[in-house]
Amino acid sequence: MEFINEEFIFSLIDNKKLNDKKLQRDIIEKSKEAKGLTLEECASLLQIDDQEITQEMFSTAKFVKEIIYGNRLVLFAPLYVTNACVNNCLYCAFRKDNKDLIRKTLSLDEIREETEFLVKTGHKRVLLVAGEHPKQSALRFIGDAVKTVYDANISGANIRRINVNTAPLSIDDFKELKSFEIGTYQCFQETYHYETYLKMHPTGPKKDYSWRLYAMDRALQSGIDDVGIGVLFGLTDHRFETLAMLSHAFNLDARYGIGPHTISIPRLEPAFNAPVANKPPYAVDDPSFKKLIAILRLAVPYTGIILSTRERAELRRELFELGVSQISAGSRTSPGSYKETENSINGYQMEQFQLGDHRTLEEVVKDCCSLGYLPSFCTACYRSDRTGDRFMKLAKTGEIGKICVPNALSTFKEYVNNFANEETKKVAIDFIQNEIENSEEKAAVKISKMIERVDNGERDVFF
Ligand code: SAM
Ligand code: SF4
Secondary structure, three states, X not given: OOOOXXXXXXXXXXXXXXXXXXXXXXXXXXXXXXXXXXXXXXXXHHOOOOHHHHHHHXXXXXXXXXXXXXXXXXXXXXXXXXXXXXXXXXXXXXXXOOOXXXXXXXXXXXXXXXXXXXXXXXXXXXXXXXXXXXXXXXXXXXXXXXXXXXXXXXXXXXXXXXXXXXXOOXXXXXXXXXXXXXXXXXXXXXXXXXXXXXXXXXXXXXXXXXXXXXXXXXXXXXXXXXXXXXXXXXXXXXXXXXXXXXXXXXXXXXXXXXXOOEEEOOEOOOOOOOHHHHOOOOOOOHHHHHXXXXXXXXXXXXXXXXXXXXXXXXXXXXXXXXXXOEEEOOOOOOOOHHHHHHOOOOOHHHOOOOOOOOOOHHHHHHHHHHHOOEEEOOOHHHHOOOOHHHHHHHHHHOOHHHHHHHHHHHHHHHHHHHHOOHHHHHHHXXXXXXXXXXXXXXXXXXXXXXXXXXXXXXXOOXX
């Protein structure tokens, strides 16, 4: 726990000297180099109370995101395989003491059916999610589930990257998890504040703060080289959580030469029979949420920031502007719910928490285009061995954008050709044409050739 220094973090939050307009403007100016910020600099930005400086910070966050990744937004959907859980997290509907929850662990056939639903809507990336249970979410089951998802194929359309959000493992078990060919391993600390953590996780294996805090160390030591961290905002002071999560990111970067591949920023949503979720002790308001997202973007420019469908559509549009690089779309949070939604069965008594954005993937895609964001279904890095330090090197130098944008365009065209309705097709084709026209000449030739291959029926065209 030595890298989460609570006393030091609170001293930064309380240090009034850091609330200095000139200092804050200098920090924003420095962040334009996209080399990141120190913890103290982030603490100063957290204290900004001037509207004009806040806007300067927001536009700089957008600028930094675009010099690293371009205007692309990577799309994915969660796939819940079980809601069985032996933990008792006070904010989650899956907690053991919620006796009214209908428990379900999907069979491999049901996992295939759920995957086929997602494939049919055009998804290429899945985040596999599970409760923690020694039997229902045993490692062997996760392995079988991952294989089932990769194997599902409808006329050549399939899922090409599976990220996993499951309970922390030992080094040996992480080695086995890696052998399933997963993409990123995600695990959120929920809260970095020790006392709050103990209160929120009264029983079950998750009550061990350090086991969770060092999960990413064990994952990296086992050879998994893309890891994703996160905070569940609303459990304690968001300023503390932001600085503590950044301490974690800086520590991983210093020790392993790679920081977190992604940072997730879930806010507490109402959940069935979950007292803390229904009355968050430190609810984060929208203006503070926007600020902290912009600060994360400036502090760790190389890291993907993931925004889920917990947030409502209107706010999501504003948050894209602040440096978000990956979003979920068309999501459901209970096992089996994609198929059940098709059959109009209410999943409320099985879901983990309520969603804010209920739009379909197609609606989100169209909206992204109208806002000037390029929807990306690219999964190339992981299959081209651009993970871990290879990815980080490209991200830290901004080179990754040169790869992301052409790959985003070819995978988006594949989506448009195979899944979009006529109205979306029209918007998307104009959007793609515009992107090509605005690219440098050499890149435009390359992109046009890739798109020609896609139009000739080739799938999964990337470099
Ligand atoms: N059970 C594993 C665990 O807790 O690490 C796997 C992930 S859990 C199913 C997914 C994440 O959902 C949690 O890490 C937590 O941050 C988030 N979550 C739980 N309850 C939530 C709520 N009420 N609102 C928003 N997010 C919630
Ligand atoms: Fe179980 Fe994860 Fe929910 Fe906690 S957050 S009750 S560990 S599913």
